[in-house]
Amino acid sequence: MYINTFRLYRFAMSAAILSNMSVVALAQQFKANSIVIEQPWTRATPGGAKVAGGYMTITNTGSEPDRLIGGVLPQAGRFELHEMKMDGNVMQMREVLGGLEIKPGQKVQLNPSGYHVMFTGLREPLKQGDTLKGQLRFEKAGSVDIEYRVEGIGAQGPQQHSH
Amino acid sequence: MRKIGQNAVRIGATLVALILVGAILFGWAYLRDDGGLARAAEIGGPFALVDHHGKSVTDRDYLGKPTLVFFGFTNCPNVCPSTLLEITNQLEELGPDADRLNILFITVDPERDTPQQLALYLSSFDPRITGLSGTPENIFAAMKAYHIYAKKVPLKDGGYTMDHTATIAVMNSKGQYVDAMHYQAPSATTRAKLHRLLGLGNP
Numbered sequence: 001m002y003i004n005t006f007r008l009y010r011f012a013m014s015a016a017i018l019s020n021m022s023v024v025a026l027a028q029q030f031k032a033n034s035i036v037i038e039q040p041w042t043r044a045t046p047g048g049a050k051v052a053g054g055y056m057t058i059t060n061t062g063s064e065p066d067r068l069i070g071g072v073l074p075q076a077g078r079f080e081l082h083e084m085k086m087d088g089n090v091m092q093m094r095e096v097l098g099g100l101e102i103k104p105g106q107k108v109q110l111n112p113s114g115y116h117v118m119f120t121g122l123r124e125p126l127k128q129g130d131t132l133k134g135q136l137r138f139e140k141a142g143s144v145d146i147e148y149r150v151e152g153i154g155a156q157g158p159q160q161h162s163h
Numbered sequence: 164m165r166k167i168g169q170n171a172v173r174i175g176a177t178l179v180a181l182i183l184v185g186a187i188l189f190g191w192a193y194l195r196d197d198g199g200l201a202r203a204a205e206i207g208g209p210f211a212l213v214d215h216h217g218k219s220v221t222d223r224d225y226l227g228k229p230t231l232v233f234f235g236f237t238n239c240p241n242v243c244p245s246t247l248l249e250i251t252n253q254l255e256e257l258g259p260d261a262d263r264l265n266i267l268f269i270t271v272d273p274e275r276d277t278p279q280q281l282a283l284y285l286s287s288f289d290p291r292i293t294g295l296s297g298t299p300e301n302i303f304a305a306m307k308a309y310h311i312y313a314k315k316v317p318l319k320d321g322g323y324t325m326d327h328t329a330t331i332a333v334m335n336s337k338g339q340y341v342d343a344m345h346y347q348a349p350s351a352t353t354r355a356k357l358h359r360l361l362g363l364g365n366p
Contacts, residue, residue: 043244048283051240078320084241089330089345091242095318112241120238120322153287154248 032144034062035102037136040148041158042119044128052076052126054117054134054148055110055158060102067139069099073132073148077121084113099139112156128152206332206340207232208308211301212269215281215294222338229360230265231344232332234311236272237284242329242346243268250331251289253353260361266292271313271327273302333360 030037040056054073060066071079081096100115102108110116126132130150137143151159211221231250235243247268254261268285270276273296276284281294296302306313313327329346333356341360344353354366 046237046244046247046284046287048280049237049244051238053240078322080318080320082324086329086346089328090312090326091239091329091346092326093240093316093324095316097319112245118240120318120320152248154245156245 028147028149030144030146032138032141034060034064035066035138035141035144036061037144037146039158040134040146041151041155042126042132042148043151043155044153045122045126046153047125049125050120050122052119052122053082053112054119055112056117056146057107057109058102059107060104063104064140065101065103066141067099067101069137069139071117071134071136073119073134075122075124075126075132076119077123078119080118080120081115082118083115086113102138126150206308206310207334207338210295210297210305210308212295212297212305213278215278215285215296217278220295225265225267226338227336228263228265229336229341230267230334230338232267232269232309232334234269234271234306234309234313234327235329236270236325236327237276237280238272238324239327242327246329246331246346247285247288247292249350249353250292253350253357254289254291256354257357257361260363261289261291263361264291264357267295268292269295269305269309270302271306271311272325273297273299335360 028039030040036059038057038059040054042052042054045052054071058068068081070081073079081100083094083096085092085094096115100108108115128150132148132150134146134148135143136146149158151157207222209222211219214220233246233250235246237243250266254264254266257264266289268281270281276294276296278294278296281296285292285294295305297305305311309332311328313325315323316326317323331344332340333342333344335341342356344356351366358364358366
């Protein structure tokens with residue numbers, strides 16, 4: 001059968017582009033044993049700000065409960081787990097002590113208006129568009145390397161980066 | 164028998180008197196709390212603070228223009244940057260009309276938020292937003308005037324964060340309270356309020 005070389009070239013190109021895309025898509029998902037972390041993101045910091053939140057979705061696909069107990073962001077002095085709540089018109093921030101439990105089959109959203117990771121003592125500003133390497137520590141799944149996308153100041157969710 | 168009757172009358176009269184006093188007190192309290200209007204009129208008042216350029220200012224410096232008053236702090240990871248970004252976007256959309264507004268960002272954390280720190284922080288937002296700091300006593304007085312709650316919450320590493328009221332007080336050009344903008348109110352609601360405040364048509 002005759003194969004048009006141009007067609008073959010085009011096919012190869014689209015395959016390359018597609019696989020490239022899937023690499024990016026996969027890069028937003030991180031796994032350790034039965035723990036799956038999706039789309040970690042943070043926000044650019046205003047001038048002089050020393051804190052930023054870390055947000056993501058964590059799923060426990062296993063049959064045992066696990067617990068997010070800590071982590072590292074090299075740019076931050078400390079890594080804490082916090083919960084933000086509104087009590088009427090008052091914003092409340094509480095440190096979550098003893099880690100955040102992820103029950104079997106549970107999908108936990110870490111977002112600005114609920115549970116989230118808190119980076120404090122930032123040594124440098126976080127800039128929109130950057131990707132930051134970090135690590136999460138789970139009681140059973142152990143340490144997981146992840147990457148945070150830095151969104152804009154005050155962003156309410158991760159952007160869809162498809163390219 | 165007679166004595167018992169007299170006692171009953173006395174007890175009855177005392178009860179009636181107590182009920183009357185209770186009703187009067189209740190009515191007075193009820194009238195004072197006239198649907199929040201009395202309390203609304205109490206929001207705002209004199210303050211003496213320092214702006215992010217290091218200049219001493221008072222509430223009187225902001226009369227003549229409507230003023231949005233928002234309390235927060237620069238170590239605030241969510242509510243403050245989100246609110247200041249929302250205000251920045253609204254001001255940008257208003258364009259030069261926004262020059263007819265004062266926007267005050269008053270810190271509830273004067274210990275860490277010096278005027279210099281506020282200047283650095285506000286450089287990321289619309290330049291028409293003014294940061295105010297001051298002595299803890301003067302900040303507390305301003306918080307009290309605007310009915311703002313704030314509380315230091317210690318963190319286990321020795322640092323602290325702040326709980327605080329996230330509502331923006333909207334004052335008219337005479338410094339009278341007219342409205343509130345609540346945290347995460349839809350942008351369209353805020354836009355409509357700003358247009359009304361500036362006497363512009365519907366957005």
